[in-house]
Amino acid sequence: MHPGSARLTFGEFDAMLDSLAPTHRLFAPVLIGGGGRFSGTDVVRYGEIRSARQIEFRRKSDFSPKEVLFPITQTLLCFSDNECMEPAGDDRGILLFLRACDINGIGRLDEILLQNGPVADAYYERLRRKVKLVLMECPEPFENCFCVSMGANVADDYAMAVRFEGDRVLTRVRDETLAAALPPSAPATEFSPLFAETDGSPVRLPDSETLQQAIEEGRFFDHQMWKEYASRCHACGRCNAVCPTCSCFTTFDIEYEENPRLGERRRVWASCHADRFTDMAGGHSLRNDHGSRMRFKVLHKIHDHKMRFGRHMCVGCGRCDDQCPEYISFSACINKVCAALEQSPAAVLA
């Protein structure tokens, strides 16, 4: 069978997933009842699925798909005395269901983890190579979405696109393996995924040159807005945890208590908002006030990454706004940065 579009019942779609399951792990946003922060609330995050019915496609996932290919915790190697070994990975491929903003988020992870230096991150690359992306059509913005403003509302880099429509799944398949798994009974149809064209919370982006100039002149770091965030942000790091593009991690060795000659090297996500992110040998650390952590993150998302890779890091998924327990809005902050740059230098320092 050649790649094309088909209209499947949920049963046919599940038959397709079944035929892929021996060679692929299937990850999608799933609703975890009672898994929310507050009792009696749910959470939507990425988990392994076996059926289309398990996919939560109505709600935006609280956590991003990055945790599938950039796990929160990874054991890089295990050691004993003078020997070490790398844990055997899972050989199967990965089918990852996600929205356009998150596909663009993975593009940003690729830039940072594969192209940001002479050596690609082998642990990321190993998982990344296994992934086939399945675009979940997302034509309507959620409340805090601003992917259109960020230019991340459209994604073309997918192996399959799906639309959940009543009791049918429309699929557009571009991948030979997936095409071969399509049930032959499924009627062909025309299907091109739609993309959001408006934002729930639109933002204006600052002019990069003006912002760079303000940074170099030193006036931007001292702006009053960061002092205000210093009193609002509690440095919980939730914004980093849910962000599809935050990619900082820390690596350390663990010696097992029962036998200190055995241990493992572990890498774990790090958060630029949380304490100890900038700790250095000798006990020195930077950005101790939470406002400067906010500034650091915001500039990375809407300035520094673009200076290096030509496009913004933030993809406008709005999860940080959804999750911040102190109601700090990242999109509002972008607009504040814009407004500040349009003021006179004197006003910027006010």
Place this chain on the structure above:
Amino acid sequence: MPLDLNAGEIRRNAYRITSRRDRTCLRVRVPGGCLAARHLEVIRAIAEDYGDGTVHLTTRQGFEIPGIAFEKIPSVNRALAALIEDVEIAIGVELGAPENGYPAAGTRNVVACIGNRVCPFANLDTTALAMRIERSVFPNDHHLKIAVTGCPNDCIKAHLQDFGVIGQADIRFDAQRCLGCEACVKYCSRHVNGSISMRNGRPVRDERHCLGCGGCVLKCPTGARTRDPVKYFRLIILGRTGKRNPRLGATFLEWAPEDAVVQIILNTYKFIERHIDRALPKEHLGYIVDRTGYQTFRETVLDGVQLGDKTRVAETLHFAGYTYS
């Protein structure tokens, strides 16, 4: 005409004997402390049509409507019927014809903190459990004070009740989701009892000492900590104010299932029936247990109760109280 009244019957009908000889005061129950706002209209109408136009908000989340002439009690009960219908009968309380008012007043309104309908810290819908308890115990004229609170912060002051029911959450931990950020460790040591410590880059919870407040779930940025769906309860008993020996209640059970809590409260009525000093106009549960001893109380109220695997029962009770001298 001198008033010739059966004061006992009036009290059982939830009307008080007051400092004004010709006036009584109605006590309106609000189980779980949650009331549809439209019922405030019923309360306003009774206060203005039959009372002195004021309403007193009680510590037990009820309303007292003072200044009612005794002969107006039947009319007031009829005016109250709509509220009783919605607030008591609709939640399954069997109390006869609502036009006759409340058939008992000894077992006080079952109160609750605002619970997880509003509060992020609460481990349960406290109003729903208070309503379940109300349905089980009311109408009953033995004097008993019951309160439900959503977490060990105890905003409802469960420590000052005969039964204080405190919601506990058993905590699940997904180590693979843990950043080792120590947010849970800091919260527990600063605000609770320091049950979490770091070991090898990860937090370890001391299950023996954990209160089950759920604060670590709130603080975790990755959702590594979640609440077990099974609800558990700490049962604080025999706290009281009063003129003889005020004291905070003591922990009777930890990690008890909901059904056990309700069954224990029901069994307590049997205990009271068996041991109350009938020479007194009324006797609070705490003083009855002071006479019988805790072991007798424990044996009676635990009879036939299914405790969970996690449930711990106090061997003895230690009260932090004092006697006026």
